[in-house]
Amino acid sequence: MLDQVDLKKKLDRKTYKETAPALRLRLAELQREVKEAGMPVVVVFEGWETSGKGTVLNQLLQPLDPRGFRVENVGRPGEDERFRPFFWAFWRRTPANGRIAFFNRSWYRRVLDDRLTEALSPHRLDEAFQESLEFERQLAQEGALLVKFFLHISKKEQRKRLKALEAEEATSWRVTKEDWERHERYDEMAGYVEEMLLRTDRGEAPWTLVESHDREYAEVKILATLVKALEERLAALKADASGKKHLPDPVALSQEAPASVAEGDEADLSGGDVLRKEMDDVLRPTVLGRVDLSRDVSVEEYKKQLPRLQDRFREIQYALYRERIPVVVLFEGWDAAGKGGCIKRLTSRLDPRGYEVNPVAAPNDIERAHHYLWRFWTAFPKAGHVAIFDRSWYGRVLVERVEGFCSEDAWRRAYGEINEMENQWSRFGTVVIKFWLHIDREEQLRRFTERSETPEKMWKITEEDWRNREKWPLYEKAVEEMLWRTSTPCAPWTVVEANSKEYARIKVLKTVVAATEAALEGRRIPGGA
């Protein structure tokens, strides 16, 4: 999850100057609407030491009417708190209707920092998470809006910032020995942060991860997220009051992005729409933008490595069988990204009794009559076997989302449902390996054209492929969100640079070999290969 975050995100000066003041103004307006609507709002700031929580919170408050909010600084608990159940301190500070409470640190202290000093048993940890979810759900169900931010910086950046603070006479007092000790344990803490984000990112109280190397970027992302959350909820309240439904229906959704949008083409937008559009860009993660598609491998290297890896995987296959370890490998990727070729190379030297390839097309009648995950559960490999999926359950958050084949509610819910499913598999000892085969649009065009011009490949290309290609930007957005929301410690995504087919095949085999070897040795590869 954290490994999929692009910490290099930046806002150029011009965009900042155009967006930040407008967002601040809008936030002030919304604060008045919150009061009018009598809605309590809880905003949570968590994040790394020196990630800029205090600064950004300060900026955020500038445009607001101080009579309508309160900052709740959460430090070490005093006697009052220690002598009462954990959530007493937070219930007390819940805002009244129409008011906003900004929590600078929060009840998540218990599952973050506290774990560095006091080991919780797995059961106590479950309880701590459970109580947090109960608290947030109870508030949300009585009408509170909850928005949670985690300010993320890298270990290197934190080191730089601590050093800079130390170097200045005016700020050196702020850096304590404890800060450095915590800094040394950054990687351990990162595990706790990931676990927290995954276990407490619920519809009623979602987390927004803020890439915080660039302070202006962070500020605008937080402003934009908060504005959007407030606008959506207030609109929903108004719609409820007037008896209208407020959830967009699938048809409206698929219209959101007309199929005729040409590459790079953007409709004219003006006024409020510009703001909206820029907000969208700011809020959007860019995993794919960082992928280096120039990666390649020489023919000699390919010819040398491929058979070696294939033989190694065959050896592993027998070991997996003996150890009764089930393996699930799935392939998603752009049309013509080379999924078939990868699967062929992955399986060609395997013992056919021990693996199965499941091509996933649109569901048939029987499948359609069941829960959308049913056909994937039933295809789960027997322990010791390898199941390969050519496309997968991620169809729900890709094609079904983009084409409007399911409701927005359904695909939004699916991220959590899929994580739960893969988690259950992983708990059973399954190795779950997920590939996104990535090519760029030009490469796809080249391959499509080649297919249409080569008689023996013509069957591979259909009208539908061309139609899907037109929706590239919509798919891109869906892929980004999928990678971010479903890359979990137990089932991470591996993005494969696939402009070079040879490079892609080698990387796929290497990743599978590494992950299965790790499972055999009882190791886990956090964040994938």
Next chain:
Amino acid sequence: MLDQVDLKKKLDRKTYKETAPALRLRLAELQREVKEAGMPVVVVFEGWETSGKGTVLNQLLQPLDPRGFRVENVGRPGEDERFRPFFWAFWRRTPANGRIAFFNRSWYRRVLDDRLTEALSPHRLDEAFQESLEFERQLAQEGALLVKFFLHISKKEQRKRLKALEAEEATSWRVTKEDWERHERYDEMAGYVEEMLLRTDRGEAPWTLVESHDREYAEVKILATLVKALEERLAALKADASGKKHLPDPVALSQEAPASVAEGDEADLSGGDVLRKEMDDVLRPTVLGRVDLSRDVSVEEYKKQLPRLQDRFREIQYALYRERIPVVVLFEGWDAAGKGGCIKRLTSRLDPRGYEVNPVAAPNDIERAHHYLWRFWTAFPKAGHVAIFDRSWYGRVLVERVEGFCSEDAWRRAYGEINEMENQWSRFGTVVIKFWLHIDREEQLRRFTERSETPEKMWKITEEDWRNREKWPLYEKAVEEMLWRTSTPCAPWTVVEANSKEYARIKVLKTVVAATEAALEGRRIPGGA
């Protein structure tokens, strides 16, 4: 929870003959509607050995079209299952749209029987519960209806049935050594059953506890519950399809029971309504009906015991203070049941620095601007102190429910929310003691009349008290449901027979002394005093 169940419930022959055939007919009709609506239905049967699961399931299936359902018998897992993640076996058996799956035993095996033979760590147990909730939620969110039954019999009844089976030559083979071993561990298992019911009773998949000593009663309760669940869901689907809201609003709810209903008075009902009415009676638990209100204590006994208990509680108070154990005692009960008198006797010899009495009236403006639990969280006693509540957070499921001050959705949700809150307190080490002071209607009338006729007591009786009295049957229903749904191992209800004020006071003091002594000794009193 289980201790609040009236296992003596019976159906007289006449009522059985009148209701059962009609319900069976209705179920057959509903099966066709289920098919038409394309809704998958999952019905779960869990229960004690010899509680009659097989028999009742068999009866239930008689009227149904066998093409539309399937019985899933869950036994010991075979190799197929053991070589796959736990829920694989259950996902496979989920019904297609429009079909009904009857599970004879289920995924709950893992948190019931399996615990007798294989100890799960608290963390593994959390995971097992978690996975069950995920499974049910995922099915429900895609439109499945889930109905879960637990068939309950006492240990004594089980013994009787095992003996009877053994005595008959034709059935003696059915009783194994293992059955007797399990029977011996009935009490241990009862703890697991309670835990399961509490942790997995969710809105999307609620449990119905079936009092199963009387087989005809059990059959009708199951039929009626299933018919009701199907009718409600199908009606909701139709309403959704036609764009109407299907949840009753608070106004409609409070109209359901007009304030003018006189005692014992019932409107004429005919045809389908009679069925409805009788179903309601069958479904309704009767905790209060079992209470022996003739209990009394002699004046001498009272005068002897009261000061002893008061002194003992004062000693305990200091011990609680030293051990930093917080205590919460709450009183609910009928108007004029004697709450004030009990509280007076409970506190009169206490050290006033260590306790506080919180009278709970309608919320003031500030309280109304917060979550309904906020004022109770803030009143939580410091560890080592005693907080006494004269009325409490249960107002939501009593007066607010009956008077329509909150939506049906809100009070239905409140049972779980309150259990969560009390659980959080209990985890912190709090002793939570809850009293329902019970008197009958005649006694209340006597006390009301006395109050109106005695000048110095007149202030105690208002017009509102008389109005509330008229709604006795509605309150009774609400109290029954409250006692059943919120009597948890960590915070059990104690029903106090309060027609005799002296008896009530002694019982309250004895209960408080026993519960706090147990806490000081590190014991827990399961099911209360």
